[in-house]
Amino acid sequence: MGEDRMDMMVVREFDPSRDVVGVEEVERSCEVGSSGKLSLFTDLLGDPICRVRNSPAFLMLVAEMGGEIVGMIRGCIKTVTCGERISRRVKNNYSISNKPVPVYTKVAYILGLRISPSHRRMGLGLKLVCQMEDWFRQNGAEYSYMATESDNHASVKLFTGKCGYSTFRTPSILVNPVFAHRVTVSNRITIIKLTPPDAELLYRRRFATTEFFPRDIDSVLENKLNVGTFLAVPRDSLRFGLWAGSDHFLSDPPESWTVLSVWNCKDVFRLEVRGASRLKRTFAKTTRIVDKAFPFLKLPSVPAVFRPFGLFFMYGLGGEGPRAAKMMKALCGHVHNLARESGCGVVATEVANSEPLKLGIPHWKMLSCAEDLWCIKRLGEDYSDGPVGDWTKSSPGLSIFVDPREV
Ligand SMILES: CC(C)(COP(=O)(O)OP(=O)(O)OC[C@H]1O[C@@H](n2cnc3c(N)ncnc32)[C@H](O)[C@@H]1OP(=O)(O)O)[C@@H](O)C(=O)NCCC(=O)NCCS
Numbered sequence: 469m470g471e472d473r474m475d476m477m478v479v480r481e482f483d484p485s486r487d488v489v490g491v492e493e494v495e496r497s498c499e500v501g502s503s504g505k506l507s508l509f510t511d512l513l514g515d516p517i518c519r520v521r522n523s524p525a526f527l528m529l530v531a532e533m534g535g536e537i538v539g540m541i542r543g544c545i546k547t548v549t550c551g552e553r554i555s556r557r558v559k560n561n562y563s564i565s566n567k568p569v570p571v572y573t574k575v576a577y578i579l580g581l582r583i584s585p586s587h588r589r590m591g592l593g594l595k596l597v598c599q600m601e602d603w604f605r606q607n608g609a610e611y612s613y614m615a616t617e618s619d620n621h622a623s624v625k626l627f628t629g630k631c632g633y634s635t636f637r638t639p640s641i642l643v644n645p646v647f648a649h650r651v652t653v654s655n656r657i658t659i660i661k662l663t664p665p666d667a668e669l670l671y672r673r674r675f676a677t678t679e680f681f682p683r684d685i686d687s688v689l690e691n692k693l694n695v696g697t698f699l700a701v702p703r704d705s706l707r708f709g710l711w712a713g714s715d716h717f718l719s720d721p722p723e724s725w726t727v728l729s730v731w732n733c734k735d736v737f738r739l740e741v742r743g744a745s746r747l748k749r750t751f752a753k754t755t756r757i758v759d760k761a762f763p764f765l766k767l768p769s770v771p772a773v774f775r776p777f778g779l780f781f782m783y784g785l786g787g788e789g790p791r792a793a794k795m796m797k798a799l800c801g802h803v804h805n806l807a808r809e810s811g812c813g814v815v816a817t818e819v820a821n822s823e824p825l826k827l828g829i830p831h832w833k834m835l836s837c838a839e840d841l842w843c844i845k846r847l848g849e850d851y852s853d854g855p856v857g858d859w860t861k862s863s864p865g866l867s868i869f870v871d872p873r874e875v
Contacts, residue, residue: 477532497584506742510738512737519737519875522691523577524547543612548573548871550862553571575610581597598631610848612847614627624841637842638841654798660699660701661696662714666697675869681869691873694731698727700727702795705722723791724789724791730782740775782803785817792825
């Protein structure tokens with residue numbers, strides 16, 4: 469773009485009182501799938517900032533040209549685990565305990581970058597990223613990261629080629645439909661709903677060293693979008709069948725157990741699959757009708773995804789023991805039934821590529837994304853390395869904590 473046109477471009481903070489319509493127009497123009505192909509449309513329910521609003525600090529910028537909004541970007545900042553170190557503690561004057569403790573860093577996340585198709589390749593995307601990064605630096609963030617589909621060449625080239633990001637992690641997004649029938653949960657497993665303080669204690673004790681674990685996990689668990697935290701244990705493993713709190717549980721856990729939390733994205737945004745042929749839609753509808761009429765057949769019916777639908781997101785998945793995958797399957801069945809009662813179309817989650825519990829998470833390949841590409845950048849060189857060193861160069865762990873506030 470010529471210098472003069474670039475001069476006409478203004479980047480400023482999103483103003484909800486006058487920008488909603490303009491932002492929605494850009495959003496819509498970016499979602500048009502090529503003809504004949506399915507595309508996923510997102511309805512932000514009139515609140516363009518909804519996908520970052522639950523983070524401790526967030527900002528949305530818009531790019532304006534001649535009074536028209538032509539692009540936007542959202543960003544948020546929080547403190548998360550980037551690694552662990554061993555803390556040596558002397559107990560009772562002689563025995564020494566080596567306990568892994570988390571190392572935290574302030575990290576920023578970029579999402580929802582969109583430039584209207586008529587204004588691409590003019591340097592606007594790059595400018596929005598740079599301005600957002602300025603805000604990140606001013607607020608003390610040490611790293612910035614973003615997630616994109618690995619086949620989104622424009623986005624990958626912009627971030628890795630022009631902005632200095634490097635490819636970092638490749639977690640998998642797993643999506644399962646919500647059927648018309650209820651899923652049967654094994655009666656050899658007991659599912660307990662934990663209170664937010666109990667869930668917090670369990671997460672801090674067992675998962676605080678997992679990469680991307682948010683230090684403000686308490687505010688995630690207490691958020692009104694949090695449906696709950698559920699723990700699966702073998703039936704009869706609780707003494708007198710009673711739950712005595714996480715502290716007690718962790719001091720003598722059963723051989724196998726699993727935990728997960730559920731976030732209600734249905735109240736934040738709706739999705740819709742567009743561009744499906746009449747044949748596909750009719751087939752989907754037929755499976756649904758049959759499933760509704762004969763729920764005992766347990767038919768894997770296609771939900772009504774061709775009109776706006778909501779989703780439940782599962783996060784904080786973890787556990788241990790030889791039966792952990794089976795128990796994870798039971799928990800997912802339980803979440804399926806909760807999502808069904810809430811009228812959701814799908815249940816989704818995102819886990820590390822190497823996550824051992826992945827085996828127990830039911831999902832449809834055609835709805836899932838095997839490789840979500842996360843790219844990261846170090847925002848400054850002027851701070852000490854700390855015990856982890858440069859996080860961007862570290863190797864991935866078995867698990868990753870995907871924050872539901874950024875879905
Ligand atoms: C990705 C996107 C934001 C890029 O915005 P943009 O304003 O066109 O990007 P810029 O003009 O600032 O491009 C800067 C550099 O990125 C790279 N790039 C951008 N678009 C590209 C494309 N289509 N193909 C290859 N490289 C591309 C180039 O290196 C480019 O520099 P150059 O033009 O000097 O070669 C835009 O294509 C878009 O809105 N896409 C749809 C939504 C999306 O995918 N968002 C990203 C999700 S995080």
